[in-house]
Amino acid sequence: xxxxxxxxxxxxxxxxxxxxxxxxxxxxxxxxxxxxxxxxxxxxxxxxxxxxxxxx
Numbered sequence: 001x002x003x004x005x006x007x008x009x010x011x012x013x014x015x016x017x018x019x020x021x022x023x024x025x026x027x028x029x030x031x032x033x034x035x036x037x038x039x040x041x042x043x044x045x046x047x048x049x050x051x052x053x054x055x056x
Contacts, residue, residue, distance in 0.1 A: 003028065 001014050008023035018025055 003012055003014060004016070004025035005012055005028040006018035006021065006023055006025050009018060009021045011018065011020055012028070013019060013025060016025060017023070
């Protein structure tokens with residue numbers, strides 16, 4: 001059993017569905033960092049392209 005966070009009301013619970021609003025919940029922990037990340041270059045490139053496209 002792990003703590004989860006509601007995506008809609010941002011309350012914490014242990015259930016898959018939020019008991020307050022009925023929305024789905026997710027794991028609040030960020031993914032672990034790995035210096036040998038195979039896809040980091042592509043992810044950063046995509047984020048940079050999306051930011052540039054949004055500022056146009």
